[in-house]
Amino acid sequence: MEPDRNPYLWDRTGAPDPELQRWEQLLGRFSREAPGLAFPARAGRTSKRWHYWLAAAACLLMAVGVGLRFAWQPGRDWRVVALSGAPRIDNLPIAAHGRIGVGGLLETDGLSRAKLRLGLMGVIEIEPNTRVRLIATRAGRHKIALESGTIAARLWAPPATLSVVTPSATAIDLGCAFTVQADAQGSGLLRVTSGWVQFQLDDRKAIVPAGAAALTRPGVGPGTPFYEDASSAFRSALERLDFGESGYGDAGALGLVLSESRPKDILSLLSLFRRLPPSARGMLFDRASQLIPPPAGLTREEAIAGTNVPGMDAWWKKLGLGDAKNWLVDWRDVFR
Amino acid sequence: MEQLDPDTSVPTAASPNDEEAWFVLAEVRRLPEAYRETLVLRFVEGLTGPEIAELTGLTPGSVRVNLHRGVELLRARLKGGTR
Numbered sequence: 320m321e322p323d324r325n326p327y328l329w330d331r332t333g334a335p336d337p338e339l340q341r342w343e344q345l346l347g348r349f350s351r352e353a354p355g356l357a358f359p360a361r362a363g364r365t366s367k368r369w370h371y372w373l374a375a376a377a378c379l380l381m382a383v384g385v386g387l388r389f390a391w392q393p394g395r396d397w398r399v400v401a402l403s404g405a406p407r408i409d410n411l412p413i414a415a416h417g418r419i420g421v422g423g424l425l426e427t428d429g430l431s432r433a434k435l436r437l438g439l440m441g442v443i444e445i446e447p448n449t450r451v452r453l454i455a456t457r458a459g460r461h462k463i464a465l466e467s468g469t470i471a472a473r474l475w476a477p478p479a480t481l482s483v484v485t486p487s488a489t490a491i492d493l494g495c496a497f498t499v500q501a502d503a504q505g506s507g508l509l510r511v512t513s514g515w516v517q518f519q520l521d522d523r524k525a526i527v528p529a530g531a532a533a534l535t536r537p538g539v540g541p542g543t544p545f546y547e548d549a550s551s552a553f554r555s556a557l558e559r560l561d562f563g564e565s566g567y568g569d570a571g572a573l574g575l576v577l578s579e580s581r582p583k584d585i586l587s588l589l590s591l592f593r594r595l596p597p598s599a600r601g602m603l604f605d606r607a608s609q610l611i612p613p614p615a616g617l618t619r620e621e622a623i624a625g626t627n628v629p630g631m632d633a634w635w636k637k638l639g640l641g642d643a644k645n646w647l648v649d650w651r652d653v654f655r
Numbered sequence: 656m657e658q659l660d661p662d663t664s665v666p667t668a669a670s671p672n673d674e675e676a677w678f679v680l681a682e683v684r685r686l687p688e689a690y691r692e693t694l695v696l697r698f699v700e701g702l703t704g705p706e707i708a709e710l711t712g713l714t715p716g717s718v719r720v721n722l723h724r725g726v727e728l729l730r731a732r733l734k735g736g737t738r
Contacts, residue, residue, distance in 0.1 A: 328697075328722050329704040338730070339698075345676040346683070346698040414710060 396420045397435050397453060404431025406445065425451045427468070437461060437481065441474035454484065465507075471498040473513075488535040491517040495529070505537035510547075528640045531586060536562045543590045546583055553579035557587060560594075567595045577606040585610045589635060597623050611637055682732050690725030693718060 326333035396418040405412040407426045408419050419425050419435070427433055427449050435443040435451070445451055449468025455461065459477065463470075464484040473496040474481055483490040486505030490497065495514025501507040509518050509525075510532045518525040518533050520540030525533045527544045534542040542561030545554060556575035560567055567573075573595070580588060588607040595603060600623040607613070613622065614637060617630030625631075683694055696707045704722060708715045 325723070325726075328726060329719060331703060339726070342679060342698045342729075343701070345679050346695075347701055348676055411712075 394421050395456060397437065397456065399425060400434045400436065402432040402434055402444070404428065404447075406431045406433040419453050421453055421456060423453050425453075435463075437474070437476075440476040440480060441472060443473075443481075444471045446470065465499055465501050467501050467503055469498060469500045472496065485535065487537040487539065488518050488520045488541045491519070493517060493526075497527075507535040509533045509535070509541070525590065528586070534558065534561065543587050543594065545587045549581070549584055549587075550579045553584065553587075560591070567591075567599065570599075573599055573602065577602060580606060580610065582610045585638060586640070589631070589638070592622065592625070592631070597625075607634075679729075679733065682729055685732070686725055686728060689721050690728060693721035694725045694729065697722060 325336060325339075327336045328339055399406070399408060399413060399417045399419050401413050401415050401417075404427065405414075406417075407413070407428075408417050409423050410426075413433075425433060425435070425445060427445050427447050429447050432447060433445040435445065437443065443451075443463070446469040449470060450466040451468070451470060452464040452466060453462075454464050459480060460482075461480060462482045462484060466486070470483065472481060472483065472492065474492050474494065476492075476494070478493040479491050481492045483499050485499060485501040485507045487501075487507055488509075490499050490509055493515040495511060495516050497509060497511045497513075497516045499507060499509050509516060509527055511527045511529050513529050515529070516527050518527055518535065518541040520535070523540035525541040525544050527533045530546060531544045532547050533544045536542070539562055543557055545557055547554075549557075552575055556572040556579065559565075559569055559572035560576065563569055563572065565572075576587070576591075585607050588603055588610070591603055592600060601619065604613075604619050604622045608619075611634070614630060614633035617627050617634060621627035621630060683691060683698075685691075686694065692711070693707060696702045696710065697704070702710065704718050705715060707713070707722075708718045711718070713721075
């Protein structure tokens with residue numbers, strides 16, 4: 320160990336060191352507790368055409384920034400910011416900031432929250448009582464596991480940049496903002512606030528648009544997307560179809576879903592076409608046609624048989640939900 | 656050891672010594688990681704050596720070495736007239 324030749328440096332005892340005091344004064348402004356200071360101003364003459372140079376520089380920065388934004392060294396640590404309390408990374412509390420590596424576990428207790436930064440591509444807020452593990456990270460593909468709790472993700476990146484693995488389904492962003500909950504038993508809830516999210520377990524998929532939600536159950540996977548302001552009868556009947564013992568053969572539940580559906584609930588009805596047996600699709604077609612008529616060229620028989628994919632796609636488009644989010648245009652989402 | 660990240664502090668209000676502060680901070684950021692983190696905790700966050708050791712889990716001896724060597728390196732770089 321080196322001799323203690325400067326006690327002021329160690330614990331601010333002894334004779335003050337003027338240079339160290341100066342550094343304390345200057346750098347202390349960067350503390351999180353400090354009011355802060357501005358980026359240094361550049362002295363010099365101001366050109367009347369400064370704004371043209373500024374605009375050109377902004378364009379150049381944007382072009383370079385978009386290119387660099389998605390660059391990512393494989394296995395690179397993610398930045399973690401403690402929003403409140405003392406979140407823990409691999410069982411160690413972090414004071415304010417930290418980093419989590421591949422395989423690392425980030426935990427919050429009932430009083431703590433944290434934020435994961437995915438470079439400039441997005442942020443993931445970790446709500447209280449949540450366990451999140453970083454599974455993989457490389458350019459264009461990042462994967463975390465939500466073991467339990469709640470996270471809220473906002474992304475500005477090409478589709479499928481982030482996957483959130485829950486015990487019973489995986490949420491894959493399609494350029495979006497969303498929250499995912501998972502309870503201790505492995506059940507979960509996805510809520511999409513912007514764009515679209517694909518929620519899937521093996522071949523069972525739900526494509527969930529902004530404003531909608533989807534449940535998931537262990538061993539089953541995601542249910543049918545729905546709007547949370549639907550009637551409770553509609554929601555409970557849909558849950559019976561998705562997760563009940565009789566499954567999609569529950570005629571009573573299907574009847575309730577159809578009778579309780581509002582025009583906007585056609586989202587759920589069209590989503591059910593792939594899940595219901597052909598014998599039940601006729602009723603589905605009839606009710607959905609009352610809510611929003613199918614496009615010309617799509618017949619009842621084709622919808623039941625599933626033989627007119629372009630026709631079904633055209634029906635989906637009539638819902639006005641838009642295509643998968645244009646993340647490049649909707650860049651402001653990342654700042655919301 | 657947890658890593659402090661000076662980038663997360665983004666000051667916003669102006670003051671007379673801003674330019675010098677940013678210059679010193681830039682030199683701190685160029686230091687080797689172990690020295691940089693220790694000096695950030697000492698001069699940015701205002702912790703003492705014992706507090707840094709407690710926070711980071713490093714031994715007091717390691718913190719002392721990082722502080723002394725980091726400060727010597729920072730002094731040399733600031734005197735190097737790179738401004």
